Amino acid sequence: MNLQQLVRKNVWNMKPYSSARDEFKGEASVFLDANENPLNDKYNRYPDPLQWSLKQKIAKVKNIASENIFLGNGSDEPIDLVIRIFCEPRIDNIVAVDPTYGMYQVCAEVNDIEYRKVLLNENFDLDAQKLLEKTDRNTKLIFLCSPNNPTGNLLSREEIKKVLDSFAGIVVVDEAYIDFASEATWLNDLEKYPNLIILQTFSKAWGLAAVRLGMAFASAEIIKLFNKVKYPYNVNILTQNFVGDELDKLELRKQWIATLLEGRNYLINELPKLPFVEKIYPTDANFILVKVEDANSLYKQLADKGVIVRNRNSVSLCAGCLRITVGTDKENEMLIKTLRTL
Numbered sequence: 001m002n003l004q005q006l007v008r009k010n011v012w013n014m015k016p017y018s019s020a021r022d023e024f025k026g027e028a029s030v031f032l033d034a035n036e037n038p039l040n041d042k043y044n045r046y047p048d049p050l051q052w053s054l055k056q057k058i059a060k061v062k063n064i065a066s067e068n069i070f071l072g073n074g075s076d077e078p079i080d081l082v083i084r085i086f087c088e089p090r091i092d093n094i095v096a097v098d099p100t101y102g103m104y105q106v107c108a109e110v111n112d113i114e115y116r117k118v119l120l121n122e123n124f125d126l127d128a129q130k131l132l133e134k135t136d137r138n139t140k141l142i143f144l145c146s147p148n149n150p151t152g153n154l155l156s157r158e159e160i161k162k163v164l165d166s167f168a169g170i171v172v173v174d175e176a177y178i179d180f181a182s183e184a185t186w187l188n189d190l191e192k193y194p195n196l197i198i199l200q201t202f203s204k205a206w207g208l209a210a211v212r213l214g215m216a217f218a219s220a221e222i223i224k225l226f227n228k229v230k231y232p233y234n235v236n237i238l239t240q241n242f243v244g245d246e247l248d249k250l251e252l253r254k255q256w257i258a259t260l261l262e263g264r265n266y267l268i269n270e271l272p273k274l275p276f277v278e279k280i281y282p283t284d285a286n287f288i289l290v291k292v293e294d295a296n297s298l299y300k301q302l303a304d305k306g307v308i309v310r311n312r313n314s315v316s317l318c319a320g321c322l323r324i325t326v327g328t329d330k331e332n333e334m335l336i337k338t339l340r341t342l
């Protein structure tokens with residue numbers, strides 16, 4: 001892989017914004033370099049643009065070097081940045097599986113990049129050859145989501161491997177739900193695949209969706225490109241400090257995941273007993289895709305009773321399907337109880 005050939009020329013050649021925080025990084029007693037108001041102590045100073053202290057903590061938890069980490073305003077930020085770094089508007093294209101997470105296509109369209117969809121097979125699994133056939137010399141990115149949203153399944157490791165081995169561009173593997181999965185993350189394969197970018201997030205297993213922190217893991221060279229194009233202070237100090245403290249609660253998070261997996265089992269046991277439930281798809285995430293007799297009508301009936309699920313009826317391969325997030329024990333029981341009355 002030749003990184004320079006893959007990156008947009010303007011991005012490769014540009015000089016990044018240099019902030020006051022970039023120019024002077026040491027200890028000092030008088031800071032008159034950033035036009036800040038000195039009077040509101042604690043929040044008056046610009047935060048660390050590269051979030052080194054938080055990255056060191058994440059590096060320990062993920063067993064990876066800080067230089068291989070990018071932090072963004074949710075995963076949505078690295079999804080957008082990776083497109084802006086690699087794809088030339090109206091010339092390059094992106095290939096992704098279908099159905100999958102909707103933000104890849106939205107970000108592609110905002111950036112005026114052609115987005116090519118390749119249907120998953122009937123088991124919602126990836127066919128590497130079919131995917132690669134859709135690529136051409138202008139395909140810069142492939143998006144894979146595993147466990148996939150909205151289907152819930154892990155994509156086959158072997159097929160992902162084939163894509164990584166054969167594709168000359170960048171492969172993004174979105175692991176937003178990896179903490180709920182029965183297979184390991186791709187993080188350990190980063191060194192082996194210089195064209196791999198892995199996305200993870202604090203929005204799901206960490207229970208911090210409101211805080212907005214997403215992670216991208218990649219080679220140090222690719223991370224440098226992310227840092228070049230991002231907003232200088234893309235992660236605010238409240239988020240940096242708060243998530244830093246949350247990272248100490250590893251034991252609690254493990255318990256949460258165990259609880260949610262029990263809740264998932266409860267739903268997997270109870271849902272098929274309902275007469276209008278036709279199929280429960282296998283899941284490695286904290287949600288279940290369920291095929292029912294009439295998804296639109298069931299969605300409305302549930303909503304009328306105050307229970308909101310996600311109607312995926314109009315999504316490719318998901319006709320008749322609702323996507324149900326695993327809630328608290330009480331919420332799961334409410335859902336089942338409500339369904340029994342319908």
Ligand SMILES: *Cc1c(COP(=O)(O)O)cnc(C)c1O
Binds near residue numbers: 077176201
């Ligand atoms: C929820 C989700 C995310 C998380 O996005 P954030 O911006 O980090 O909240 C990323 N990818 C997928 C596939 C998701 O379902």
